Amino acid sequence: MAGIVGYGAYIPRYRIRVEEIAKVWGADAPSYKKGLMLREKSVPAPDQDTITIAVEAAKNALKRAAIPPAKIGAVYVGSESHPYAVKPTGTAVAEAIGAIPDCHCADLEFACKAGSESMFIAFSHVKSGEMEYAMGIGADTSQGAPGDALEYSASAGGAAFIMGTKDVVATLDVQYSFMTDTPDFWRREYMHYPRHGGRFTGDLAYFKHVRGGVEGILKKSKMKPKDFRYCVFHQPNGKFPTRMGKELGFTEEQYRAGLLVPTLGNTYSGASPIGLSAILDEAKPGDRILMCSFGSGAGSDAFIFTATARLPKIQGRARKTRDYLDTNPVYLEYGAYTKFRRKILKNVED
Amino acid sequence: MITPPVVRRNTPQRYRLEANKCAKCGKVFFPPRLVCDACRGRKFAPVTLADTGKVVACTVIRTPPTGFSDLSPYCMGIVELKGGTRIQCQIADCEPERVKIGLPVTLEFRRVQEDGESGVLAYAYKAVPAR
DSSP, rough: OOOOEEEEOOSSSSEEEHHHHHHHTTHOOOOHHHHHHOOOEEEOOOOOOHHHHHHHHHHHHHHOOOOOOOEEEEEEEEEESSSSSSSOOOHHHOOOOOOOOSSSSEOOOOOHHHHHHHHHHHHHHHHHHOEEEEEEEEEEEOOOOSSSSSGTTOOOEEEEEEEESSSSEEEEEOOOEEEEOOOOOOOOOOSSOEEEEEGIIIIIIIHHHHHEEEEEEEHHHOOOOOGSEEEOOOOSSSSHHHHHHHHHTHHHHHTTTTOHHHHOOOOOOGGGHHHHHHHHOOOTTOOOEEOOOTEEEEEEEEEEEEEETTTHHHHGGOOHHHHHHSOOOEEEOOOHHHHHHSSSSOHHHH | OOHHHHHHHHHHHHOOOOEETTTTOEEESSSSOOTTTTTTOEEEEEEESEEEEEEEEEEEESSTTTTTTGGOOOEEEEEETTTEEEEEEEEOOOGGGOOTOOEEEEEEEEEEETTTTTTTTTEEEEEEEEO
């Protein structure tokens, strides 16, 4: 049966606190912290981008899967922040992990859903028998305009999943997608930062599509929220996924393990995949997991997984997601943050 | 200046830490060589270096070359990887003053050079303090 044979995440070391951003813009930090349920976010180092994050996550997935990288037939990377406008991220990742040259690579974009769609396509290849293994990655160095509400949450990180049919650690039981054409968040060609529809991004975008994804997959699988040990939804802030979980009938116990956003921020395409990696770090055989992504534009991909007896054997083969998140973070002041994120206009160097 | 041919030529070493090992005397070379300087052997087997090690020498760069001023000050060092091979690389993700001889490090994949705003990007390994 098709499923995940290896998984891995990567989160940069640097962080910035909500208070540090709020004091620059004269905003009320406590209300942001309470309203967004967000304390701090990860920041990529100046030498990190979606390619470097995807490579580190992929290397961790390979450590866990313990398969020859040459057997990976496809590498798909979903992101809103591919370093090149024209030149693939996927080839760099495939080259770095040794999956080249017998490999199909593609970069995907669908706002924050690009990571789960890379997983969706990778699953299709192994389910059909076309490939022995395929890798799906969600990674981002998310953009948020200075002073915009997004600046408090847009962060960096990624997760990679190797799909296959042998030595599966979590079977893929059901998948379902829910889509409409909804202009809630976008970034036009040549623009540095995305724009969004403010409150329109809530009920008519995030909540409508995550609800559609979750209710659709529950109907398709004939399951109920109580049938799951864990759930993870796209997490642009802390408030949205917790409200969504409660409205759909899930409990805090079910979504706690995958809810990383209060100290990670919104890793866009990496958000729900990193949450899933944190769940896989602690899940036990037989645990059932529901994942539902969300991407503006808009749509959700939902998956139901069941952990197998093999999962505990591979959990410790690579660094765990919570360890990346909690161990020795380095906090930045806003000045260093703007330099790291290249928000300062400079003269061109000779 | 970094150019596409240079990026491509260095990819096996910089992306995957590919070295070669002399089939006759076992000496490991990184980057790979065509002739062993110990026994003059010409047959080699490919090996992949470990991605963990420790700092054995370091210095702080405060007057960087063109293209690296955003990183200043930064630390360059020699890292002895598990297995004994020594490589030179930047030691990133920490204040340069924190880098000491013996510091345990991990190699991570990083952007190491870029040809201005519109040119090619070069990636390779950098050492970061083990977390």
